[in-house]
Amino acid sequence: METIQAIVQFFTNSVEAKNLGFNLTTASALLSISLSSYQMWGITQQIKTIKRKKSAELIIIPFFVFSFFYLLIAILYGLYTSKLSIAFNGLSAFFILGVLVAAWRYKKISAIDYLSILAFSLMIPLIIIMPDKKLAYMGCASVVLIGILWQLIVLIIHKKRGSLEPKLIDVYVVTNASWLIYGILTRDWAFQASSAIGLSLLLPLSILLRKYKDS
Numbered sequence: 001m002e003t004i005q006a007i008v009q010f011f012t013n014s015v016e017a018k019n020l021g022f023n024l025t026t027a028s029a030l031l032s033i034s035l036s037s038y039q040m041w042g043i044t045q046q047i048k049t050i051k052r053k054k055s056a057e058l059i060i061i062p063f064f065v066f067s068f069f070y071l072l073i074a075i076l077y078g079l080y081t082s083k084l085s086i087a088f089n090g091l092s093a094f095f096i097l098g099v100l101v102a103a104w105r106y107k108k109i110s111a112i113d114y115l116s117i118l119a120f121s122l123m124i125p126l127i128i129i130m131p132d133k134k135l136a137y138m139g140c141a142s143v144v145l146i147g148i149l150w151q152l153i154v155l156i157i158h159k160k161r162g163s164l165e166p167k168l169i170d171v172y173v174v175t176n177a178s179w180l181i182y183g184i185l186t187r188d189w190a191f192q193a194s195s196a197i198g199l200s201l202l203l204p205l206s207i208l209l210r211k212y213k214d215s
Helices: 002-013 026-055 061-080 082-088 095-108 112-123 124-128 132-140 145-157 165-183 189-211
Strands: none
Touching: 026 082, 026 095, 026 165, 061 082, 061 095, 061 124, 061 132, 061 145, 082 165, 112 124, 124 132, 124 189, 132 189, 145 189, 165 189
8 A cells, every 4th residue: 555655656746747737848758758668669679689580699788788777777766856757768677678588598698798787786776875866877877888889889890780679779869869858858967968978879879780781
């Protein structure tokens, strides 16, 4: 019963509920929730590609491990800041978990993969312990540079897609752009910065995936 009451209280106290109406904040929130659903669809396309090819070639595990924990802290950040849209977007973490399970079926887990799980999991206690949630979130979001940049470098070196699904990266580009707008409208500098960083790396990744032929 207490859990239900807590959920109801979160919904009623959320930024979206307090600003509900015909305004840019509500429109942005609805768009963000819709695009989060679109993101979940994109992640399922990656799972299907891995299973169809029976391969996880050029799939950088730390990139998806980071995405998993980053989305988990998005749930916590959304709860701390009373932002329903962000918390809902975090649910994509459970779809990313599906990508990891599928990839590990066809890819040998390396020491770096294990290390990434250990390192990125520290983002959860960080967001809980640090009093400044925006600063903690920004610190965690900056780690996205490692995962996306690594995936981008591997793509440039091999000049082929491997099992990386272009639709997923396209989805990430669209959703990051929408979150950037959402951050601007809600005056959330941490979300503005993290979305801008992600977008600056995802755009060239998306372009290169269109350039290189499927392998």
